[in-house]
Amino acid sequence: MGQGLRGRVERLLEAADVRIGGDRPWDIAVHDARFYARVLLQGSLGLGESYMDGWWDAGSLDGFLFRLLDARLDERARGLADLVDGVRARLQNLQSRRRAFTIGQRHYDLGNDLYEAMLGRRLVYSCGYWRHADTLDAAQEAKLDLVCRKLGLQPGMHVLDIGCGWGEALKFAAERYGVSGVGITVSREQAEYARRLCAGLPVEIRLQDYRALEGRFDRVFSIGMFEHVGVKNYPVYFEVARRCLAGDGPDDGLFLLHTIGGNRSCAHTDPWIARYIFPNSMLPSAAQIAAAVEGRFVIEDWHNFGADYDRTLQAWRANVEAAWQRLPPRYDERFRRMWRFYLAGAMASFRARRIQLWQVVLSPRGVPGGYLAPR
DSSP, rough: OOOOOOOOOOHHTTTTTBBTTOOSOOOOOOOTTTHHHHHHOOOOOOOOHHHHTTSSSEESHHHHHHHHTTTTTHHHHHOOOHHHHHHHHHHHHHTTTGGGHHIIIITTTOOOHHHHHOOOOSSOOOOOOOOSSSSSHHOOOOOOHHHHHTTTTTTTEEEEETTTTTTTTHHHHHHOEEEEEEEEEEEEHHHHHHHHHHHTSSSSEEEEOOGGGSSSSSEEESSGGGGOOOGGHHHHHHHHHHHHHHOSSOOOEEEEEEEEEEEOSSSSSSSHHHHHHHHTTTOOOOOHHHHHTTOOOOOEEEEOTHHHHHHHHHHHHHHHHHHHHGGOTSOOOOOOOHHHHHHHHHHHHTTTTTEEEEHHHSSSSOOOTOOOOOO
């Protein structure tokens, strides 16, 4: 029976030009024969968990996962967990108000020490803009500046950051463009850090769900937060953003949405990602965004620089691998393997162009004379 299971896995991997026991960087070494049944039964969940448990290795983990995704093996080997998650997502609102703070507690509150080690000089946990950049820090600064330029920020404007993270975007906008602002997050660790970071600036940080937002702003942006909203809540999310824009004259304001997106519409995320990295998350499709925007905003610009995320993730991996030995013992070997699988899987997904990075600029009624998009 064991040989039969191995043979089935080998035939699947053959389509991706991956060999078990091969000597190429993307080939895998299997250390525990239980791997075969686990991956056939559980799909991506079994693949990720068995890696965390040390049952297999690859010289180039991202290279191996890229070949699986590029060959669409994930679509041919879906496990029971994926089916269960799909049904659950359709029956429940996994991103309801009651669940809103789960992602903060489970992921963003892991420890600022981990994110400080990984993310570089600025704690910006989203794709850098590498068009004219050679380093991670330069790419993140270029991304923040791109956001500000796309929004046409001017001194004296009052801006809202939905999902402000550690406050870096608001700090940048306040210091470079002379604006004041409000940022919201569902992570206590992020909120406390952001308040310290923005001390002395006209910036307020709130621990708050986006659905509780009140007030009017000249500009609104959201960087890397929409992935936690969920398709059942997209209309409410865009309604909140629309309500928060001033809209009291010829300049009705602009909203910039920066999000990872998928090539196909779905209602839930990968089961391994949901269990270990981003609970209750899902990637929007272009169709889902467009449907929720309809009747609320005019789409002024849609910019895809998803290929830049592979390079950003490689820089994050290099940083965190260099830092493991000085990080606290709570980041044990199983955690490290989990984190490596997460970063490598994300690299592979962007490299295979299975997922994208979009910046979408929206206006309430259309910019008079048209919108000129900076790049």
